[in-house]
Amino acid sequence: MIDLGLSKMALIGVVALIVIGPEKLPRVARTVGTLLGKAQRYVNDVKAEVNRSMELDELRKMKDSVxxxxxxxxxxxxxxAAEFEQEWSAAVGEASSALAEPTPAYPExxxxRKKWRLKQGATPHWYKARNGIRTRALSGAARVARYRPKKFD
Known part of the structure; x- marks a missing residue:
């Protein structure tokens, strides 16, 4: 690449000052600086794109290997699993032939009826009594008598 040292930069500055003139030199320097900045950004973008494509290729290779x-x-x-299944079916076949018992011709x-004892005993009576859950049906008169407010004499 081009080797620009301090002495070469000073020589370029003196030549630019003589050729361009002191009035236009700051504007030209700004323009050159912006152009150099754009060029550096473009080069960095190209490098980043190349790196991304290389990483993408590596990732594809890793994905394929996985x-x-x-x-x-x-x-x-x-x-x-297929071998185990074959061995298992062979072992089950041998065991069932060795233990072959006549099965009944009628179902058990x-x-x-439903399992009414299980259903009835699901909630304990002490829980129902403590929480005021009705376990027996009350007649209308008994219900009125139970919930009638008590008179204090």
Whole structure:
């Protein structure tokens, strides 16, 4: 690259001062500075884009390698599961043939009613009594008598 030292910069400044003149030199220096800044930003953008594309390529390669490893693991698990399933079915077949008992031709008897004891006993009586939950039906007269305000004489 171009080697610009302090002596070369001073020489360029003196030549610019002579050629351009002292009146226009500040405006030209500002314009040159803005153009150099734009050029540096453009170069930095290009470098960043190249770096991003390189990283993207590396990430794609890593993704492909991870996917192939995952496929290999999945295939090995499936083959192991298939072998286990075959061994299991063979063992179950042998055990069932050894323990073969005649099964009854009729189903087991089940009472058609619901499990009313379980349903009735779900909430304990002490809980119902403590919280005022009715366990028996009251007649209208009994209900009125129960909830009638008491007279204090």
């Amino acid at each position: 996917e192939t490893a995952a496929r290999d693991v999945e295939q090995s698990v499936r083959s192991g 008897y089940r009472h058609p």
